[in-house]
Amino acid sequence: MKQFIGFFRKEFIHIIRDFRSLMILLLMPVIMMLIFGYAINMDIKNAGIAIMDMSGDDMTREISDKILSSGYFELNEVISDQSRVEELFKEGKVKEVLVFEQDFARKYNSEGVAKVQILADASDPNNANMLVNYTNGIIANYLIQKQFSEFLPLQVQSRFRYNENLESVYMFVPGLIALLAMLISTMMTSISxxxxxxxxxxxxxxxxxxxxxxxxxxKVAPYAFIALSNLIVILLMGTFVFGVPYRGNLFLLLAVCILFILMALSLGILISTISSNQLMAMIISMVGLLLPTILLSGYIFPIENMPDWLQYISHIFPARYFITALKAVMLKGLGFLYIWKEILIIFGMMMLFLGVSxxxxxxxxx
Amino acid sequence: MFAVEAHNLVKKYKDVQALNSLNFKIEQGEMYGFIGPDGAGKTSLFRILTSLLIPNKGSATVMGHDVVKDYREIRKISGYMPGRFSLYPDLSVEENLQFFASVFKADIQENYHLIKDIYSHIEPFKKRRAGKLSGGMKQKLALSCALIHKPEILFLDEPTTGVDPVSRQEFWEMLGRLQKDGLTIVVSTPYMDEASRCDRIAMIYRGDILAEDTPEAICNMVDGELWSAAGAQGYNLLIFLRSCSECVNVYPFGQEVHFQFHGDHENMQEKVREQFPDVILREIRPSVEDVFLNLSADAAKEKEVLNG
Structure with missing residues (x-):
């Protein structure tokens, strides 16, 4: 025991003496949390829009009002000249332009067909896609209401469960814990x-x-401490700054996180046993683990959208199971019985890494 | 029981043979030195004796414990100071000592008398980071750390390399006092002049022990007379002597040329003086370095013959 305390003490001195690295280790979760929470926002709010209304009748005005009052769009300019469209896109002021053809309402009433054109700036394809879908949805809704003005035979009601307001930050908390566990537990232990x-x-x-x-x-214990303190910082910032709910059992949540940190530590030990110098350890942890954790764990890009072979590869990255399990406990409030498979896989990986090490x-x- | 016993020790790396079948015995309480240039195999040998490497062939025991099988025992009873500075540069002098004491389950207070002689030199700087110490102080700290757990045998791999002459002197005096207290000390050095500090030395060259004896006996190993020639035209002198049939093993030694001579002095002296009027010729007592240069030249020739 005395041996262990001596070793632990020495290791802590190493970490504290290297003040800059220590600051990075302690401040990183705070900064990343703020960046991910505020800056990386995938929700659409107040996208700039221009409307070219060549008809100017009641119907086009009603549609325009609906779109502008939805909260997703903000009117930037009303234009009357087709050539202005190109200019606006180039200036980057608007993301979408809505063009109503001449005699819109008249054509709708007499011929039953009226045309509206949606132009979107697809230099950001995801965004453009979402804007067009929103616009389509609003127009479709309007038509249904118009046709069955009083009595709606079919009512569609959608609700987003577990994250009613589609807040991106809900998604980032589990991802960030995984990322930092990999960074601190795996990379730092393997380097040290x-x-x-x-x-x-x-x-x-x-x-x-x-x-x-x-x-x-x-060697590992001090980094386990740092990883744990980071975990607590992220969880606290999650609820108090960003209002992320922890719906499940808090003990289960912590247990899953701690298990993942332990797994990351054993992975760090394994990397250190196979690499002969710091550079090699860092490259393995960075390229081999950190990037796949971000890209292939379903943290940012949904796994379902990946080609099959990438989906298979994603199975070997532990962060995938962790994020699934943590989302289930955190957002859905599920119990152990729903996530035992993920827990078992992470535990198995940990034992495997430890055994090989x-x-x-x-x-x-x- | 011998402190160290080695039988036919062989160590090979991928493409180098570091040790060719070494045999030696070290008595308890002895100060035993391995003398040889860089790349002779000293570090490989020390790592085998401290259980850090496994020999490819042969066996060795330290205080009766086999270096492969009983490595745990060996790690308890031996103190090892690696050739490279192996303390933590970001830890202070005091913290380094505390760390090594705790790792060996030793108590600094209890064993302070063991290191007092050495540690007192660096104690005024105990708050200083080890990385900022001078070469000599680093070695004193490393020795203190290797001694703190009261080892029965001490392995020092080139402890004086990169240390100034005054500190080297001091260092050897400390080792002498430790030996008096009953410690067995196995030390290696590339400096031939340090050989006389040891009770017995083994000259090691390209993985072979060329000779093993007391420093005095080693010095007497040169057969024939050893002469030294000093003059302004050192290089020409060397070429000339090498061309003489009576001179063997002609080699540069500092500013001088040393050579062995068979035959009549008077004749030889005259012959040399004819060519080099300013030359100073004298018969000298061989030093350890002379013996080493002699033996290693022979060994190299033998190898050439063998490789044919």
Whole structure:
């Protein structure tokens, strides 16, 4: 025990002495949370729009009003000349232009067909797609109401469960925990263990009576502390700053997070046993783990939209299971019985990483 | 029981043979030195003896414990100071010592008498980071850390490399006092002049032990007379002597040229003076370095013959 405390103390001094890295480690979750919470916003609000109404009758005005009062759009300009459309898009002031043809209401009433054109700036394809869908939806709604002015035979009501207002930040909390666990637990532990190899201090530690698990535990424990404190910061900021609800059992939520952090730590140990220097450890953690965690875990891009082969690959990244499990507990309030599979997979991965690490840990110099 | 016993130790790396079948025995309480240039195999040997490497062939015991099988025991009873500075530069002097004490389950207060002689030199700087110490102080700290758990045997791999001459002197005096207290010390060094500090030395070159004895006995190993020639035209002198049939093992030694001589002095001296009027010729007592240069030249020749 005395050995362990000595080791732990030494490791903590390393971290504290390296003030800049420490600040990065402690402030990173706060900064990332703020960035992800505020800046990266996938919701559409007040997109600039221009309307070219060549008809100017009641019907086009009603449609325009509906669209502008939806909250998604904001009228930037009313234009009368087709050539202005191009200019507006180039200036980047509007994301969408709505064009009503001449004699819109008359044609609708006499011929039964009237034309409205939606032009969207697709230099941002996702955004354009959403804007066009919203506009289509609003116009379709208007038509249904007009046709069956008093009595609606078919009523469509949609509700978004678990995240009623479609807040992006709900999605980012689980993703951010996964990202930081990977960054701090995996990358930092693998770097700090390989640093001892690189500096030759491993030689001095190996000739001591310390057992491999004592060395590894001593190196890992301080980072576990930092990862835990980061976890708490993220969770607290989530509810108090961004109002993310924690609907499930708080203990289960914490248990899932801690399990994931432990898994990330064992992964860090594994990386350190196979890499001979800090650079290699960093590249493996960054390229091999951090990027896939962001891209393939369903954190930002839905897994269902990926081609099959990428979907298969995404199965080997533990963050995928963590995010699924955490969303279930956090947003849906589900219990252990709904996520035991994910928990089991993460636990299995942890045991696998630990087992291989212990087997591969060199009690001698290679 | 011998402190260290090695039988036919062989260590190979991918494309280098670091040790060719080494045999030696080190008595308890002895100060034993491995003398040889860089790349002779000293570090590989020390790492095998401290259980950090496994030999490809042969066996070795330290205080009766096998270096492969009983590595745990060896790690408890031996102190090891690696050739590379292996302390934590961002930890202070005091923190480094505390760390190594805790790792070896030793108590600094209890064992302070062991390191007092050495640690007192660096104690005034105990709050300083180890990375900011001078070369000599770093080595003193490393030695303190290797001693704090009261080892029975001490392995020092090139402890004086990169240390100024005054600190080197001090360092060897400290080792002498530790030996008096009953510690077995195995040390390696590339500096031939340090050999005389050891009870016995082994000259190691390209993985072979060329000779093993007390420093005095080693110095007497040169057969024939050893002469030194000093003059302004050092290089021409060397070429000339190498062309003489009576001179063997001609090699540059600092500013001088050393050579072994068979035959009549008077004749030889005259012959040399004819060519180099300003030359100073004298017969000298061989130093450890002379012996080493002699033996390694022979060994290299032998290898050439073998490789044919």
């Amino acid at each position: 263990i390989t640093r001892e190899k690189e500096n030759g201090t491993m030689e001095a530690i190996l000739v001591s009576p310390l057992k491999p698990w004592q060395i590894v535990l001593g 212990i087997k591969k840990f060199k009690i001698r110099l290679a």
